[in-house]
Amino acid sequence: MSGDIHTLAGAYALDAVDDLERTAFERHLAACETCRLEVAELRETAARLADDVPDNAALPAGLRERTLALAARTPQERVDSPTGRRLGGWRQWVAAAVVAAVAAAGSSAVTWALVDRNQPDRTVAEQTRRIAEVIGAPDARVFQGTIDGGGSATLVASAQRDQAVVVLRDLPSPGTGRAYQLWLIPTTGAARQAGLLPGGDTTATTVVGPLVDVQAFGVSNEPEAGSPAPTDVVALLPLE
Amino acid sequence: MGESGKDRVRRWRPVALSSPQAPSVEELLRQVGRGDQAAFASLFDAVIGKVLGLASRVLRNPQLAEEVAQEVMVQVWRTAARFDAERGSGLAWVLTLTHRRAVDRVRAEQALTDRTERVAAMDAQVPHDQVAEAVSARLDREQVRRCLGRLTDLQREAVTLAYYEGYTYRQVAERLDAPLPTIKSRMRDGLIRMRDCLGVTMGERA
Numbered sequence: 205m206s207g208d209i210h211t212l213a214g215a216y217a218l219d220a221v222d223d224l225e226r227t228a229f230e231r232h233l234a235a236c237e238t239c240r241l242e243v244a245e246l247r248e249t250a251a252r253l254a255d256d257v258p259d260n261a262a263l264p265a266g267l268r269e270r271t272l273a274l275a276a277r278t279p280q281e282r283v284d285s286p287t288g289r290r291l292g293g294w295r296q297w298v299a300a301a302v303v304a305a306v307a308a309a310g311s312s313a314v315t316w317a318l319v320d321r322n323q324p325d326r327t328v329a330e331q332t333r334r335i336a337e338v339i340g341a342p343d344a345r346v347f348q349g350t351i352d353g354g355g356s357a358t359l360v361a362s363a364q365r366d367q368a369v370v371v372l373r374d375l376p377s378p379g380t381g382r383a384y385q386l387w388l389i390p391t392t393g394a395a396r397q398a399g400l401l402p403g404g405d406t407t408a409t410t411v412v413g414p415l416v417d418v419q420a421f422g423v424s425n426e427p428e429a430g431s432p433a434p435t436d437v438v439a440l441l442p443l444e
Numbered sequence: 445m446g447e448s449g450k451d452r453v454r455r456w457r458p459v460a461l462s463s464p465q466a467p468s469v470e471e472l473l474r475q476v477g478r479g480d481q482a483a484f485a486s487l488f489d490a491v492i493g494k495v496l497g498l499a500s501r502v503l504r505n506p507q508l509a510e511e512v513a514q515e516v517m518v519q520v521w522r523t524a525a526r527f528d529a530e531r532g533s534g535l536a537w538v539l540t541l542t543h544r545r546a547v548d549r550v551r552a553e554q555a556l557t558d559r560t561e562r563v564a565a566m567d568a569q570v571p572h573d574q575v576a577e578a579v580s581a582r583l584d585r586e587q588v589r590r591c592l593g594r595l596t597d598l599q600r601e602a603v604t605l606a607y608y609e610g611y612t613y614r615q616v617a618e619r620l621d622a623p624l625p626t627i628k629s630r631m632r633d634g635l636i637r638m639r640d641c642l643g644v645t646m647g648e649r650a
Contacts, residue, residue, distance in 0.1 A: 211625070211628045211629060211632060212628060212632075213632050214603075214628065214629075214630075214631030214632030214633070214634065214635045214636075215606065215612075215613040215627075215628055215631045215632070217631075217635055218603065218606035218607050218613075218631055218635070219543055219544050219547045219606070219607075219610070220547075220606035220611060220612050220613045220616065220631065221612065221613065222612060222614075241646060244531045244532055244646050245639050245644055245645065245646055246632070246635045246636070246639060247532060247536065247540055248532040248533065248536045248639075248644045248646070249635050249638050249639040249642060249644045250540070250543070250607060250635060251532075251533075251535070251536035251539040251540055251543070252536070252584070252588055252638070252642055252644065253588060253603070253604075253607045253608070253638075254494060254497070254498045254501075254539045254542075254543070255584040255585050255587075255588045256585050256588045256589060256592075257494075257497045257498050257500075257501040257608075258497055259493035259494055259496075259497045260492075260493050260496030260497040260500055260509075263492060263493075263496070264496075264506070264510045267492075267510060267513065267514060268485075268488060268489075268492070270514060271488060271513075271514050271517045271518065272481070272484065272485055272488065274514070274518050275481070275484055275517070275518055275521035275522075276481055278518055278521060278522055279522070280477075280479055280521065280522055280523075280524070280525065281522055281523050281525060281526065282525060
């Protein structure tokens with residue numbers, strides 16, 4: 205039954221089913237998460253087949269103008285909670301990144317070894333719990349940016365929890381005797397330091413906050429001991 | 445933090461948050477989902493060549509392809525908020541809508557015999573402008589061809605007849621004179637082999 209319907213996955217991804225089968229298969233998908241992943245991958249694969257079709261170089265006259273004008277007077281569908289829905293996926297992604305970071309470090313203590321001057325005794329378990337809470341917050345929003353010289357910064361911020369999870373991946377080496385430092389930049393006033401990576405570290409996952417009045421998150425390259433104010437900023441992520 | 449605000453501002457070195465080149469299709473879709481008409485114009489320019497190309501390939505008729513392309517782009521505008529980057533790339537999403545609409549149109553027209561006759565005429569009109577193609581597009585195409593070449597004959601025929609010609613698996617089974625369950629299986633295991641060959645994975649997008 206359910207195993208039988210799933211043999212349609214390939215035909216479904218290729219749009220080679222009739223309407224009845226499509227409906228039946230989509231009902232099957234709604235109840236099967238692993239099937240959804242497989243089908244998403246097969247759909248992506250099927251779409252790659254379009255790479256072997258020449259682009260239509262000649263745009264028919266008037267098509268662009270007609271289409272833009274038509275769109276301009278066509279109302280858009282609103283997804284019920286677009287942010288929440290999209291973040292469902294992002295939460296998974298960040299959670300996966302967190303797990304990967306722990307796995308890559310081998311010893312989780314290394315991964316979590318952000319110097320938190322306010323609460324030096326924070327345990328791994330507690331840090332993990334705080335991360336899960338922020339990522340799972342219903343109002344969590346995701347921001348992404350690139351780092352000068354390579355790597356990425358992803359930030360999941362929850363106004364409700366007044367905290368954000370920061371995932372830094374694959375930053376370039378900060379140089380000998382230097383370290384990356386994290387900052388929260390308020391709408392007015394000086395940047396607040398929000399963490400210092402161990403000297404030379406290029407990957408980190410941590411929680412920063414509070415976020416009240418914060419308009420941007422920054423990463424700077426500083427002497428190993430950290431600086432009172434950012435000097436060499438490598439990433440600035442507006443939080444709005 | 446003993447610096448004046450002015451000093452600090454001068455020393456900050458903000459980075460471009462989107463790449464200095466054109467914004468990605470995913471980013472454009474997010475903006476379109478919020479009703480941004482300028483982003484929709486950019487998105488149109490970014491994908492229309494592929495949308496028309498795919499519609500033309502399936503429909504074999506420039507007039508129908510143009511109609512489908514326009515419908516698809518308006519559908520993209522209307523439903524952009526549904527796009528979920530975690531489920532796949534933005535271009536794949538647009539092309540999935542395109543393919544679905546093109547095969548629906550093919551079947552509605554019941555024009556399978558008609559289409560066969562039009563192949564020659566249409567092919568002559570399509571500008572195969574290899575020179576103008578970006579290098580990356582050529583590499584993508586070569587990769588698709590190489591991966592198609594690694595399928596068994598039956599897998600390849602089942603997948604390409606469905607995708608490029610818009611046949612249902614029943615029609616494919618008839619054409620290839622093969623049992624239905626076999627064709628269903630070849631479509632699935634063929635796509636799985638393609639997926640692995642192309643390195644398509646979900647959830648790796650940063």
